[in-house]
Amino acid sequence: MSFVELERSVFTSFGKGDFEKVHALIFKAETLYPDNLNKILFWKACVFSVEGKVHQSISALKEGINRGIWWNPNTLINYPDLKKLKEYDDFNTIINHCDTLLKEAKQQSQFKNYTFGNPESDTSLLTLHWRGSNVANFAHHWFNDDLLNNYQFSFPQSSQVHGYNSFCWDDPEIALQDTLQSYKNISPSNTVVIAGASQGGKLAIEYALKETINTKHFIAVVPAIKELDSFKEILNQNYTSNLKGWIITGDQDYFYDKTCLLNELLCEHNIQSELIIKDGLGHYFPADFSHMLSDVLKEVNIKK
Structure with a gap:
């Protein structure tokens, strides 16, 4: 196990x-x-x-x-x-x-970036860890042999300390700086998918909507959606065309209700946001997540 x-x-x-x-x-x-x-x-x-x-x-x-x-x-x-x-x-x-x-x-913490998978792949996932984690523990949720063989994964580890060997994205300006440092390591010719879980999932949606990252795709797993006003402000200021996203959550997640409302808001603004609800799932990854991710990435590549 x-x-x-x-x-x-x-x-x-x-x-x-x-x-x-x-x-x-x-x-x-x-x-x-x-x-x-x-x-x-x-x-x-x-x-x-x-x-x-x-x-x-x-x-x-x-x-x-x-x-x-x-x-x-x-x-x-x-x-x-x-x-x-x-x-x-x-x-x-x-x-x-x-x-x-x-x-x-x-006083001692520094940004780190980790890459996994196929360096020759033309599809890259820029993936943001959840709050209170690190890349070593977080990255394995996204892997199986097929995914590693076919795609490139870039994982920025935040420079913001949360606890013992754990990090967070609490300061928005520092979070953006760290994410962009990781993004610069991805080939400009690659198709980029911005992804994340919990706090990282919320940021992935925000960065896709703001076009902070040059991407047409986002994946958010149990995103930590506490309010909608900040998203309404983004949507009123930015017109994001051809954006496709997948939000994966569970009906037992702390943020389930707000996540559903956010998905409705995105759809109202003509953003293709697909809400995937897993019965009985709390604030965690679905057991079959790697298979779900494989299906999503195949769809991303079809749309290239």
Whole structure:
């Protein structure tokens, strides 16, 4: 079982309240994927907290701190599954420690760009990771052997630190600078698809609409759509012709309702936006995403 598959199983089991299975999966993850301990210990803290085992939850976070791992302090404060910890001094000490480490990491962070796939391909995906991730963990959602053989993938890793080995696109100006640096590495003759998930998916739609990137195609997976006013402003200022997009979401995603409204708004402005809804899917990639992506990219190439 790959880490992506294991992570999906953890989220699915957690959503169903099957905490016994969650603990079994976490134990398996600790054994097989020690490099992802920051995520694994966070899962452990969450499941213990939801079960009412506060001291075990705090101990999981302390274990991370003792091993040089830390988390975004705002995530710890605002994450619903950890709300039972807020009244405990040890938890607030962890938050303060993480805040110090976050400030230090921001002083050292740099933009990075990663490329995968076929360098000879004339179709390139410029793909933006979701908030609180990194390219090493995020990129594998987009791959299978067929996709790697036929397409070129460019993944900018934001210079904005979110947590331990995790990054975000919170500052719009820096996000644009980082994205354009990655875009400059793509051959001008290539067909470019701007893509992303969650916060990166929202940005992918924005960049396509603003024509920030020379593209006629966007792919957004569970985009983090919190409001529509910014999109209305873009659409009122920009006329984007021949733009085709695919928005993939689930009916259990946090942003499902706003995502559906955004798709309606795009269609009202004569943008070909195809909304794909996966029953039961939360804020995560569909299990069959690589096959969905393959179908989308075949359509992109037909339209060249």
